[in-house]
Amino acid sequence: MKVEQKLKEMSLELPPVADPAGLYVYTRRVGNLVYVSGQTPDINSVLQVKGVVGETLTLEEGKAAAKLSALNVLSVLKRELGDLDRVKQFVHLTGFVRCTQDFEEHPQVINGASELFRDLYGAAGVGTRIALGANALPEGAPIELTAIVEVTD
Amino acid sequence: MKVEQKLKEMSLELPPVADPAGLYVYTRRVGNLVYVSGQTPDINSVLQVKGVVGETLTLEEGKAAAKLSALNVLSVLKRELGDLDRVKQFVHLTGFVRCTQDFEEHPQVINGASELFRDLYGAAGVGTRIALGANALPEGAPIELTAIVEVTD
Amino acid sequence: MKVEQKLKEMSLELPPVADPAGLYVYTRRVGNLVYVSGQTPDINSVLQVKGVVGETLTLEEGKAAAKLSALNVLSVLKRELGDLDRVKQFVHLTGFVRCTQDFEEHPQVINGASELFRDLYGAAGVGTRIALGANALPEGAPIELTAIVEVTD
Numbered sequence: 001m002k003v004e005q006k007l008k009e010m011s012l013e014l015p016p017v018a019d020p021a022g023l024y025v026y027t028r029r030v031g032n033l034v035y036v037s038g039q040t041p042d043i044n045s046v047l048q049v050k051g052v053v054g055e056t057l058t059l060e061e062g063k064a065a066a067k068l069s070a071l072n073v074l075s076v077l078k079r080e081l082g083d084l085d086r087v088k089q090f091v092h093l094t095g096f097v098r099c100t101q102d103f104e105e106h107p108q109v110i111n112g113a114s115e116l117f118r119d120l121y122g123a124a125g126v127g128t129r130i131a132l133g134a135n136a137l138p139e140g141a142p143i144e145l146t147a148i149v150e151v152t153d
Numbered sequence: 154m155k156v157e158q159k160l161k162e163m164s165l166e167l168p169p170v171a172d173p174a175g176l177y178v179y180t181r182r183v184g185n186l187v188y189v190s191g192q193t194p195d196i197n198s199v200l201q202v203k204g205v206v207g208e209t210l211t212l213e214e215g216k217a218a219a220k221l222s223a224l225n226v227l228s229v230l231k232r233e234l235g236d237l238d239r240v241k242q243f244v245h246l247t248g249f250v251r252c253t254q255d256f257e258e259h260p261q262v263i264n265g266a267s268e269l270f271r272d273l274y275g276a277a278g279v280g281t282r283i284a285l286g287a288n289a290l291p292e293g294a295p296i297e298l299t300a301i302v303e304v305t306d
Numbered sequence: 307m308k309v310e311q312k313l314k315e316m317s318l319e320l321p322p323v324a325d326p327a328g329l330y331v332y333t334r335r336v337g338n339l340v341y342v343s344g345q346t347p348d349i350n351s352v353l354q355v356k357g358v359v360g361e362t363l364t365l366e367e368g369k370a371a372a373k374l375s376a377l378n379v380l381s382v383l384k385r386e387l388g389d390l391d392r393v394k395q396f397v398h399l400t401g402f403v404r405c406t407q408d409f410e411e412h413p414q415v416i417n418g419a420s421e422l423f424r425d426l427y428g429a430a431g432v433g434t435r436i437a438l439g440a441n442a443l444p445e446g447a448p449i450e451l452t453a454i455v456e457v458t459d
Binding site: 184185186242243244245246250252253254255256257258259260261264267268271279280281282283284285286287288301303 | 328329330331332333334336337341342343344358400402440441442443444445446450452
């Protein structure tokens with residue numbers, strides 16, 4: 001598996017990662033697990049899309065924002081691991097969607113992230129997940145993701 | 154301990170589990186931990202109750218929905234482990250309650266899940282927990298739970 | 307490192323911890339990880355501040371509430387470990403801010419917790435993090451934190 005080769009073939013680029021603005025680190029390894037901090041649809045730490053899914057953003061726009069957030073998950077994992085092929089499997093993905101009170105399609109929105117991980121890692125990219133709503137997210141982002149992945153030694 | 158015998162004595166049945174609709178798996182094991190994906194009050198992947206606790210649903214109805222969600226946690230754990238007696242202890246339970254902005258009794262609602270785990274596993278069923286509100290949940294579910302459990306080899 | 311000595315020098319006191327009101331434990335250890343249950347700005351299990359950040363509470367008041375919640379994280383860790391110097395590193399911090407729908411500064415609020423952990427533990431106190439909004443929290447608390455820390459044997 002050559003994950004970065006696949007990204008190229010899909011014409012996708014990993015966003016560059018600026019240093020964290022606040023008091024956290026992007027990734028922390030403990031044993032063979034790597035925890036990933038909340039990722040929003042940024043490029044170079046600048047939010048690319050803002051809004052409320054079901055109100056100012058459509059489901060498809062939310063899904064695209066989830067995909068960009070997922071690319072940031074990969075960017076910070078690459079920074080941690082050097083090589084994205086060292087991800088053994090996705091253990092858990094948390095996907096918050098900033099949305100209206102009657103929005104019901106959080107899984108379809110977060111699939112924007114999960115489809116990317118599946119396309120790159122196959123079954124190993126499809127782990128456990130929770131997808132749900134949030135009334136507000138940092139800077140007005142429509143999506144915030146965290147992940148826990150298992151890595152090879 | 155014979156957890157399934159206890160369930161029978163309590164006249165409770167584990168809901169059958171359909172394949173996941175979306176891009177996730179119900180459980181993922183890493184070392185001796187099993188992560189469980191977000192569970193809602195479904196039977197056979199069909200949501201049994203919909204609404205907002207504090208508005209269209211009472212605290213007691215929310216608590217019953219938490220209990221049914223907890224039965225689904227057990228259903229997917231049984232699928233993973235073969236035998237529910239292989240759960241050694243509950244490590245962490247996350248309980249989201251879809252509720253009004255002024256609702257304050259999330260712990261009492263999520264006790265609907267915790268009481269079931271305690272009745273079946275005793276002190277080992279009582280782990281760490283966060284109970285809180287969400288403005289919206291998938292399909293309009295009133296409850297979504299995730300769990301991390303430690304299992305025997 | 308003498309964390310409790312530092313707390314004294316900072317004129318901070320660990321709130322006493324009453325037994326959990328509900329069906330959960332404050333901490334659960336598994337391997338070298340300790341999971342910490344949802345902590346709110348309590349002293350002796352009595353909520354000290356209630357409200358909505360961006361509405362009835364300012365950012366600074368929210369940040370102070372995050373700091374008090376963080377002191378409770380330390381209180382329950384001390385009860386688990388005996389000695390706060392046994393915390394090796396913070397792995398993950400989850401920070402929910404009860405807020406208005408247009409609030410955007412969750413990271414600045416949760417920094418109230420992260421600054422405390424950094425002041426006490428240095429770089430080891432700065433782990434991965436997610437900061438975000440919630441429409442409602444138990445008892446009307448403005449903040450709820452969970453943590454996962456790695457401990458020495």
